[in-house]
Amino acid sequence: METANIQSVAEKNIVSVALANIQPSSYNPRKYFDEVSLAELAESIRQQGVLQPIGVRPIDESGKFEIVFGERRYRASLLAGLEEISAILLNVSDETAAEMAVTENLQRKDVTPIEEANAYQKLIESGRYDVQSLAVQFGKNENYIRTRLKFVSLIPEIAELLEKDEITISVASEICRYGTDIQKEVYDKHLKADSYNSWRGLKAAEVAKFIEQDFTTDLSRYAFDKTLCASCPHNTNNMMLFCEGGCGNCANRSCLAEMNASYLVEKALQFVEQYPSVSLGYQDFNNNVVAVERLTAMGYEVEHLNTYATAYPETPVAPEKEEYDTIEEYEQAYKEYEQDFSNYMEKCRSIHERIDTGELTFYICIGQKEITLRYKASATVNANEATEKTLSPMEKLEKQDERNKEIAREKTVEDTKKQILDVDMSESKFTQDEEKMIYFFLLSSLRKEHFEIFGIEEKEVYQHLTDEEKMDIIANLTAKQKAVIRRDFLIESFKGAYGSNAAATLLLDFARKHMPDTLAGIESEYNEVYEKRHKRIEERKAVLLVKEQQEKQTEAAETEETQVTAEAQPEALPQPEETAA
The missing domain is CATH 3.90.1530.10 (Conserved hypothetical protein from pyrococcus furiosus pfu- 392566-001, ParB domain)
Incomplete structure (x- = not known):
């Protein structure tokens, strides 16, 4: 060397x-x-x-x-x-x-x-x-x-x-066992010179205990497979000389979040396969944003439940003989179980009846750490809809497909409205298409940022142009001022654009002229989501179609079997005629 x-x-x-x-x-x-x-x-x-x-x-x-x-x-x-x-x-x-x-x-x-x-x-x-x-x-x-x-x-x-x-x-x-995020929190809360609850002067064992207690997460609270966690260096069971057993605590927050989100997505897909006609949803509280976003990106519609959804009843667990000291205690527990199971079945039957009539809606709910089946009261329907026949599973999927396409359109319109407000087109030439649009809308509104163009001093937020000011402006308009007014009129009117209404169509035509790249990006984003959702629905429709064909084949086979059985029966012998007296 x-x-x-x-x-x-x-x-x-x-x-x-x-x-x-x-x-x-x-x-x-x-x-x-x-x-x-x-x-x-x-x-x-x-x-x-x-x-x-x-x-x-x-x-x-x-x-x-x-x-x-x-x-x-x-x-x-x-x-x-x-x-x-x-x-x-x-x-x-x-x-x-x-x-x-x-x-x-x-x-x-x-x-x-x-x-x-x-x-x-x-x-x-x-x-x-x-x-x-x-x-x-x-x-x-x-x-x-x-x-x-x-x-x-x-x-x-x-x-x-x-x-x-x-x-x-x-x-x-002890501190260097943990990642930078936990170290930063420990320093800010307990090691700064002006910390209220300072850990300076504490023994290492005390610091180790407090970090595990306050800055790590108990793995037993999560439902995902923790096989890999058992040997992970970020598991506190592997970081300390003495531990209390169990799953341990996780000190790697990003890994914990990833493991949990992956588990939720996988389990949600299993539920969708098991219940193809049930919708995915999430509530305002106790949800996992990452899992919802991933399912949405995969083409699944995950509905935001703005009202509380009730958890589906849990199946009672039958008692085990080994858990009881005497046969009498076991028999008593089993009787209680039978009653609980009967109540459970009755409650489930009632829920499904209300779901079949449209009174309740079933959801596969994305929770923070688990996927659950939930139900809630359906949205109010009008009198005409209430009299319609109950939709078949195939019709429900087709209706959902239509709604998904509407959602893509609605989102496109909403985002386009936001973008147009940020685009200044006061210098560009007013087109014939815009001239047509101007006659569609009945009211116009000049944006306050353009008051200066017309020699009007800046006003308070709540103040608008007076009729006299408008008359003065109209009397001496230049070509540029006319263009500004007409475009501001259109932009203000586009705030009423929604879904597939006429205003939305005009909004998109306007955006296609002045901001084609931005609109193309917006449309591409939501159309991609729709195509994924459309593909999923087509797959689910195919599954239902196969089931329907199997049911028809079974029905036909049963009918044929009934006919064969009837033909195999001997004909009844004719009864002899009575002899006249």
Whole structure:
């Protein structure tokens, strides 16, 4: 190794170098120099000189030198007023120079834990060391090296506290087990100088307990498969020497959220397959936004339930004999179970009857941690709709498909209205199409930001043009002013655009003329969602069609079997006629 030969070469290359020709290096792991101790060293150098040479290497052919090690002696010599310093002239590569600087700093007695951590990290990143070789090189055990390496992950605020001995190494060791998000919260709430509930001065075990209690999540509260969590380093069961068993707590919030959302999406799809005619939905509270967004992106319509939906009854669980001390207790429990099950079946029957009549609507509800079946009162229908026959599953899907297409149109119209308000078209030529549009709307409204164009001073928000002001404007309109008025008239009128009404059609025509790229983006977004939903509905319709065909085949087979059975029966013998008396 190149570093191993430095000591023998160094003794032959000691020279005197002008301080003016020396500059510090960028790879020195030591970033903090105590001013008091530096002043004390400077005074010692004034009295006795520099007792140990620093290490430098030449910078190209410029006559300048870069410090390899000994920057503190260099700084103190500047303070002492020296012009030259004894230096070992080294001809080494960048990698070796960086390694020597790190190694030399690690041999100092006053190296801080953070400086030590950064130094070990740099040596490992050089590719020449691992934890085992570092332990041998510096006479440390491997656990010591690993603990120091963890300090690299400390956020700067907590690292500074450790540098200044305001928290102990043991406390820092507990904190660095967690991600930056938790570290930031711990610092803001409990380690800042003005923290109300400060943890400074607490023992490491207490800090570990409080972090787990206040900043991690109990995995047992989640329903997803936690097999991978059992061996995860972010599971508190694997972070502490002693744990209370169970699933443990999760310290990786982003991973926890991802595992939960993936589970919810997968289970929702299973429910959809099991109940193809039931709609997906979510409530204002206890929902998972990520799961809802993913299902929507996959083409499923997830309805926002603006009123509370009741959970579908849970099936009673039959008692087990092993759970009871006597047969009498078991029999009593079983009787209660039978009564509960009877009540459960009656309640389910009542719910389904009301669903069949349209009084209630069934939903697969996306919760925060679980997917549940829920139901709620259906929206009020008008008298004509109330008299219509109950729709078949196929008709319901077709009606839902129509509604999905309407939603795509409605969303497009809504977003287009928002975009038009931000587009200034006062300088562009008024087109014939716009001229036609102007006659459609009956009222016009000049936007306040255009008052200045007509020489009208700025008004309060609630003030509008008076009739006299309007008359003055009309009397002397320029071509530009006319265009502004007509376009403002249109823009104001477009606020009434909705779904497939005439105003919405004109709105989209207007946007296609002045902002085609923006409109194309809006239409593409919602049409893509519709196409996905349309595809899903077609798949569900195909499933229903297969079921209907199977039912018809079964019905036909039963009818045929009935006919064959009837034909196989012997004909009734004719009764003899009565003989006349």
